[in-house]
Amino acid sequence: MAHTHSHSHTSGDDNVKRLALAFGVTATFMIIEVIGGLVSGSLALLADAGHMLTDAAALLFALLAVQFARRPPNARHTFGWLRLTTLAAFVNAIALVVITILIVWEAFQRFRHPQPVAGATMMVIAVAGLLANILAFWILHRGSGEKNLNVRAAALHVLGDLLGSVGAIAAALVILYTGWTPIDPILSVLVSCLVLRSAWRLLKESVNELLEGAPTSLDIPALKRNLCRSIPEVRNVHHVHVWLVGEKPIMTLHVQVIPPHDHDALLERIQHFLEHHYEIAHATIQMEYQPCHGPDCHLNEMQSDHSHHHHH
Template sequence: MAHNHSEKDTNRSRLLAAFTVTAIFMVAEVAGGLLSGSLALLADAGHMLTDAAALLLALLATQFSRRKPTAQHSFGLLRLTTLAAFINAIALLAITVLIVWEALERFWQPRPVAGGMMLIIAIGGLLANLLSFWLLRNGSEEKNLNVRAAALHVLGDLLGSVGAIVAALIIMLTGWTPIDPLLSVLVSLLVLRSGWALMKESGRELLEGAPRDINVDKLQRALVRTIPEVRHIHHVHLWQVGEKPVIMLHAQVIPPRDHDALVQRIHDYLQEHYGIGHATVQLEYQRCDEEGCDLHWIQGGGEHHHHHH
């Protein structure tokens, strides 16, 4: 376990470092946007807020996943990060609406923008993003969804900073200020995309949706095909808590010689092929006559003969 813990700690410290860098620069961009009059900088700050939030969520997730489950919260507090992600997503969508609204106003009534100041802050933002991305990229290579999501966030944000730099250069060279609201709308679309994806993903988890990468029908058929005693799988409930998939299912089986061993084989199969470590399996010896039970009856086939030794 020692190795695993140190790995989690490096993940945590890298996330913390990236979060600090991002948060500091977000504040700098808000200040710079207000002082220079640049909407593109404010939009990019909005984008950085999404990064900071994503990093904070990832941090909280590593923190909560360490908490031991209690009687009240039998899964620990892993859902809290999902709830936070959902709230973050709604905030992002709100920010996008505000920025696009402001941009439309500025098309009609252009405002002066201090290009030089805008350029300096935009370059600073770009460097901050590169630093965060580097920190996250070098995090442990385990497939930590949170760290990966955070790195993607930061990568998307690089585009925002590049946009702000381009806008600043155009304003300095040509004095054409409408480029600023134009680019702020583009950056907002980036924010909108990540916000929408986050909302769908977290909403799905909050509504007890099945994990995206597990096909329940295939899982049912695979169990019937692979384990000869299993005739039929029904009443499958699959959902996820944090990043952990959880399943409940009824298996109609040929009465086994060793009940516990069969349950164990089903558990092992689910763990090995689907990464489901938390399964509740109920064995039944009678054919299930309820609604929706005869779906996979045929595949189990009645051809398995039971030999008594």
């Protein structure tokens, strides 16, 4: 999914150029593979084109994320437009699942009624696809000095796509040398599995983000304990909410503290703790001196006490 972590604008522009170039190469070759797959009658090429679609989409989201990250938040969209890339990823993941199902269905049909495949045409296009992938990978990797997650994620996608092209080349070789056409649907199913894997990951991540889920790596009970341990003035942490907007974690929490000498300094220490240990830069902290008496809050405390002793 789209990760945005570009700080300096010059490198940001460079990233945009590289992403756009790689997207151009991938999208063009995806179209060539679709046409080639239809002309040569090769299902493996179509499956590889499906795989290239995942790459082209990943590159496009990376581009969009960089662009949207630049658009400042406004009064209506207080988080800016970062969620749009998540929504796009979700739609893309569903499209990929549909493509995979179609290809696997077609592969079963072809097992029952083998169809002629033009091995030579298939070979030429599969090799060209492989070269296009290598070119896209090189474009993206050339500037990996700057640790932009967007570009790295896209480069990994393209690398995974090399496998798809290798599968199509293998099928073409078998058909050219033995004339055994069922190898084409067999390898198309294998390539579809690669597509399904990236689609599933994309679906999981985007759904978690759209359902306001916390980052999967974050252990909230541990965060509460660590915060109480690290900052002696903190007695209790509750009402914790963490969610993601365009890969950026956002957090709100209530903290019951011993009345400090310097309210703002303590607030700053809590914020520094969250940013330093959990990379949460955007936290809204409500500090309280008395135990919180909100109705829902009391429930929260009761539940968390119970869950430590015996699980419901």
